[in-house]
Amino acid sequence: MSQSTPPLSSQAEIFAYTEVEAASIATLAKGSRDFLHASHPETRRRDLERALKKSVALELHGCTLAEYYRLKRIPRGxxxxxxxxxxxxxxxxxxxxxxxxxxxxxxxx
CATH class of the missing domain: 1.20.5 (Single alpha-helices involved in coiled-coils or other helix-helix interfaces)
Structure with a gap:
């Protein structure tokens, strides 16, 4: 049993879809692409913490200024x-x- 060797070519065979075939395959994909733009939960948590911290700081600052006004004092700043x-x-x-x-x-x- 002798096997013949295939002829050697200068280029290897490459499989690829044409642009039209690739476009038709891509249109078959259903669903929302919003997940690509959604931020990571850790990032959202940090943003929420930052917003809450800022809110508390502003509320405390308002209370402090109101107390200064009530006492007729000049704030340190x-x-x-x-x-x-x-x-x-x-x-x-x-x-x-x-x-x-x-x-x-x-x-x-």
Whole structure:
């Protein structure tokens, strides 16, 4: 029993669908493609935690500002300690500058 060897070709055979066949196969796929755009549950959880944390921080900030207003106090962040850059050596000008800032800080809304 001798087997004959197949003739050697310079190129290997390749199987591939034509563009038309591939398009017709792709149209057979049914269902929603929304899962491709859905974010990972871990990402959604982190986004929810971030939103909840921001909500709590804003609510606490609002309560704090309301308490400052009720007590007629100036919040710490509004106590401005600016110094003039022009005429900084002139003590009279610096005192007037500070007086204007204090007036703005202590004026009732």
């Amino acid at each position: 509004l106590r401005v300690h600016l110094r003039p850059t022009i005429f900084s050596q002139n003590l009279e000008y610096c005192k007037k500058f500070e007086g204007i800032l204090n007036k703005c800080s202590y004026q009732a809304p």
